Amino acid sequence: MLHFSKLKIAGMALVFLAGILFSLPNFLSQQTRQAMPEFLPSSALNLGLDLQGGSHLLLSVDVQEVQNERLDGLVADVRLALRGAGIGYTGLGRVANGVSVNLRDIEQLAEARKVLDGLAQPVAPLVFGGFNEAVDLDITQSDSSGFTLTLTEEAIIARNTRTVQQSIEIIRRRIDELGTTEPTIQRQGDTRILVQVPGLDDPQRLKALLGQTAKMNFHLVDQNASPYDVMGGKRAPAGARLVYTDTQPAVPYLIRRRAMVSGERLVDASIGFDPQTNAPEVNFRFDSVGGKKFGEVTKANIGRPFAIVLDDKIISAPVIQSAILGGAGRITGNFSVQEANDLAILLRAGALPAPMNILEERTVGPGLGADSVAAGRIALIVGFLAVISFMLLSYNVFGLFANVALIINMVLIMAVLSGLQATLTLPGIAGIVLTVGMAVDANVLIFERIREELRANKAPITAIDVGYNRALGTILDANVTTLLAAIILFQLGSGPIRGFAITLAIGIVTSVFTAFTLTRFFISLWVRAKGRPAQLPL
Amino acid sequence: MWTLKLIAADTKMEFVRYRLMAFVLSALLLIGSVGAFISNGLNFGIDFKGGTLIEISSDIEIDIAQLREQLTGLNIGEVQIQQFGTPSDALIRVSADEAAESAEGGLSAVESIRNELQGRFEIRRVEIVGPQVSGELIQTGILAVLAAIVSMLIYIWFRFEWQFSVGAVLALIHDVVLTIGIFSLLQLDFNLSILAAILTIVGYSMNDTVVVYDRVRENLRKFKKMPLDDLLNVAINETLSRTVMTSVTTLIALIALYTLGGEVIRGFTFAMIWGVVVGTYSSVFVASPLLLYLGVKRDWSGNQTD
Numbered sequence: 001m002l003h004f005s006k007l008k009i010a011g012m013a014l015v016f017l018a019g020i021l022f023s024l025p026n027f028l029s030q031q032t033r034q035a036m037p038e039f040l041p042s043s044a045l046n047l048g049l050d051l052q053g054g055s056h057l058l059l060s061v062d063v064q065e066v067q068n069e070r071l072d073g074l075v076a077d078v079r080l081a082l083r084g085a086g087i088g089y090t091g092l093g094r095v096a097n098g099v100s101v102n103l104r105d106i107e108q109l110a111e112a113r114k115v116l117d118g119l120a121q122p123v124a125p126l127v128f129g130g131f132n133e134a135v136d137l138d139i140t141q142s143d144s145s146g147f148t149l150t151l152t153e154e155a156i157i158a159r160n161t162r163t164v165q166q167s168i169e170i171i172r173r174r175i176d177e178l179g180t181t182e183p184t185i186q187r188q189g190d191t192r193i194l195v196q197v198p199g200l201d202d203p204q205r206l207k208a209l210l211g212q213t214a215k216m217n218f219h220l221v222d223q224n225a226s227p228y229d230v231m232g233g234k235r236a237p238a239g240a241r242l243v244y245t246d247t248q249p250a251v252p253y254l255i256r257r258r259a260m261v262s263g264e265r266l267v268d269a270s271i272g273f274d275p276q277t278n279a280p281e282v283n284f285r286f287d288s289v290g291g292k293k294f295g296e297v298t299k300a301n302i303g304r305p306f307a308i309v310l311d312d313k314i315i316s317a318p319v320i321q322s323a324i325l326g327g328a329g330r331i332t333g334n335f336s337v338q339e340a341n342d343l344a345i346l347l348r349a350g351a352l353p354a355p356m357n358i359l360e361e362r363t364v365g366p367g368l369g370a371d372s373v374a375a376g377r378i379a380l381i382v383g384f385l386a387v388i389s390f391m392l393l394s395y396n397v398f399g400l401f402a403n404v405a406l407i408i409n410m411v412l413i414m415a416v417l418s419g420l421q422a423t424l425t426l427p428g429i430a431g432i433v434l435t436v437g438m439a440v441d442a443n444v445l446i447f448e449r450i451r452e453e454l455r456a457n458k459a460p461i462t463a464i465d466v467g468y469n470r471a472l473g474t475i476l477d478a479n480v481t482t483l484l485a486a487i488i489l490f491q492l493g494s495g496p497i498r499g500f501a502i503t504l505a506i507g508i509v510t511s512v513f514t515a516f517t518l519t520r521f522f523i524s525l526w527v528r529a530k531g532r533p534a535q536l537p538l
Numbered sequence: 539m540w541t542l543k544l545i546a547a548d549t550k551m552e553f554v555r556y557r558l559m560a561f562v563l564s565a566l567l568l569i570g571s572v573g574a575f576i577s578n579g580l581n582f583g584i585d586f587k588g589g590t591l592i593e594i595s596s597d598i599e600i601d602i603a604q605l606r607e608q609l610t611g612l613n614i615g616e617v618q619i620q621q622f623g624t625p626s627d628a629l630i631r632v633s634a635d636e637a638a639e640s641a642e643g644g645l646s647a648v649e650s651i652r653n654e655l656q657g658r659f660e661i662r663r664v665e666i667v668g669p670q671v672s673g674e675l676i677q678t679g680i681l682a683v684l685a686a687i688v689s690m691l692i693y694i695w696f697r698f699e700w701q702f703s704v705g706a707v708l709a710l711i712h713d714v715v716l717t718i719g720i721f722s723l724l725q726l727d728f729n730l731s732i733l734a735a736i737l738t739i740v741g742y743s744m745n746d747t748v749v750v751y752d753r754v755r756e757n758l759r760k761f762k763k764m765p766l767d768d769l770l771n772v773a774i775n776e777t778l779s780r781t782v783m784t785s786v787t788t789l790i791a792l793i794a795l796y797t798l799g800g801e802v803i804r805g806f807t808f809a810m811i812w813g814v815v816v817g818t819y820s821s822v823f824v825a826s827p828l829l830l831y832l833g834v835k836r837d838w839s840g841n842q843t844d
Contacts, residue, residue: 204652357668360666367660375800379794379797384791386790391787430799437787437792438788451779481690482742484693485686486738488682488689
């Protein structure tokens with residue numbers, strides 16, 4: 001047990017060296033780190049949001065909304081297809097999760113089936129090159145004379161995935177406009193998105209930017225009826241609907257259902273100022289198709305009002321003075337500078353494919369983060385010194401060995417955290433402090449065992465040998481249980497708790513490793529230096 | 539050469555003989571815990587209940603009563619205010635609007651509080667948890683504790699015998715119930731980090747128990763004829779020094795954290811300290827004596843797992 005081969009010593013030295021190399025960047029300045037040669041590890045510990053301050057938002061994408069849109073579209077598709085084939089139908093409409101339609105003539109069942117089957121489209125496989133022949137529609141004959149069309153599982157999953165991916169892309173564009181550093185945006189679960197923005201202590205603006213779908217469309221105002229009559233219960237004219245302004249009090253308008261130009265045609269938006277009143281406004285530009293369309297419609301409707309509708313609220317309803325041909329225009333509402341700026345950001349970044357809800361928000365100010373780091377550091381230093389002194393008092397020179405191993409343990413933990421680019425959180429610091437207390441356990445077990453063997457009148461060398469051998473099984477068994485708990489914690493945890501689980505797990509592994517290599521190595525050196533001592537200082 | 543020895547070498551304390559006293563004490567504590575839980579429930583934090591939490595700080599002492607009056611005037615539902623660590627720090631809690639499906643119900647409350655306090659206080663932390671998320675956190679929390687206990691059960695069963703795994707798990711449940719009990723009795727904030735502490739306690743307490751059990755198994759092989767209660771005593775006494783040493787070093791580290799680590803993790807460290815004390819007690823006085831009643835196999839000659 002006390003013999004170490006050259007290979008083993010080299011291996012230990014290597015691990016130790018790697019530990020120093022990987023933990024070193026934490027003690028260097030940003031510039032030094034960047035100037036380091038490529039082959040050396042240069043990444044320092046990642047501080048969690050609870051330590052550096054910042055905002056954590058958990059958003060859920062309302063995918064149901066997208067499905068509803070798809071089903072609404074499907075109703076129109078079915079109408080068109082059946083009409084085109086000259087098949088008479090009744091009762092075409094949405095049911096809970098699909099579309100149902102009845103045929104007037106049962107004779108046409110087979111023909112209708114063929115037409116409807118034609119509506120189904122293959123679902124793009126999620127995995128590139130995947131073998132997938134799934135289609136997006138499930139068409140069943142509901143009773144003798146009708147069909148029900150539902151979206152297939154594959155279609156829903158594919159669409160949700162696409163919706164969430166698009167949302168992430170748009171969120172990224174919106175957040176980048178805020179000019180914050182290194183935001184993290186990741187998908188979580190099926191329909192959730194986690195947004196983490198460091199260094200943001202008032203996330204109000206961020207939330208305002210993320211909380212809006214920002215779907216903007218241009219609609220003509222329908223002047224065939226008074227919106228107040230429709231409010232009072234009168235039927236709206238065909239193809240028109242009631243929408244309110246976003247002002248207080250809200251003013252009703254009747255607008256054409258079909259948009260004259262859709263917001264998807266926007267290519268650019270920026271804040272501007274009215275040359276006369278100096279009031280903030282938003283300038284926008286369409287692509288060529290949108291610009292042409294906008295030109296045609298405005299030319300044909302001079303003197304009539306149109307409405308700019310954002311997320312189903314009218315933000316402006318100007319009267320068309322002249323044909324707007326250049327494909328560019330401006331929105332003058334009652335904006336503050338920031339509102340105009342944010343609207344421009346939203347229009348530039350594009351609309352979210354589905355509305356989002358904020359499920360969870362956790363924001364830590366930079367003051368608290370810095371205080372936590374300071375408190376954690378002091379607790380770590382004090383705890384460390386206290387444990388070291390205690391070990392020294394209890395086990396003498398052997399305690400010293402355990403303490404050196406403990407220091408190297410700390411270096412290794414830091415190295416693994418930096419190397420893996422794991423995030424250090426406040427509970428993570430707690431995990432390290434706890435590890436300081438628990439890491440000596442492996443050595444304690446060994447030393448106590450050696451003491452026992454000495455009491456059983458074994459010679460020192462034999463006692464050390466037997467002590468190590470017997471303690472091994474116990475140490476492994478005992479630490480596997482804590483490791484299991486740490487793994488389960490990691491599975492359960494969100495950000496900060498995960499940080500704790502990671503440091504705890506790393507601490508367990510490194511402490512067992514150092515106990516069986518380093519302390520043993522030190523003891524073997526000591527035994528040799530003392531020339532096989534007749535007594536152990538235990 | 540002198541060394542500090544917390545536990546004298548070769549102790550011969552008859553732990554197992556006092557098992558009845560220990561069982562009565564544990565039973566009383568367990569009943570007390572369950573009773574506290576039934577009558578008080580747990581003081582769930584917003585992680586599990588949903589709602590809004592705001593930590594504020596000031597240069598001067600915060601007048602809680604006045605602040606409460608001021609915030610109640612905002613008409614944002616039930617507002618709880620308590621001092622947080624020092625007199626110049628406070629926690630504001632706004633209960634979740636149960637009707638609200640998302641955290642957005644809480645947003646307006648945060649905004650109005652922010653507007654009200656701006657300038658006079660530093661807003662150090664804001665947490666808003668919607669009911670959907672808090673429901674899930676409760677679910678995963680309960681699941682995690684159960685998963686931890688079951689995985690320990692299986693692991694010990696694998697490495698020892700089923701009698702040991704039953705004894706160890708009973709001791710674990712004992713520790714978890716007592717930890718929940720103290721939080722219920724003192725009405726301390728029970729949040730996600732307390733749950734993390736409970737899981738860590740499960741790991742730590744198991745660690746302790748395994749060390750004693752390991753020695754029991756070794757002695758079962760060594761002293762084939764020794765009565766079981768004597769054998770358990772020998773095992774506990776032999777490992778006592780280690781049990782105490784490790785508990786002490788862990789407690790030293792934890793006390794450093796508790797006193798110096800800041801208010802945010804104080805609840806967590808409190809739970810851990812309590813758990814280490816209870817866990818150490820339970821591996822000596824609960825887990826080991828239980829083996830007497832579980833019918834441990836005496837003939838280990840054919841079983842050499844390690």
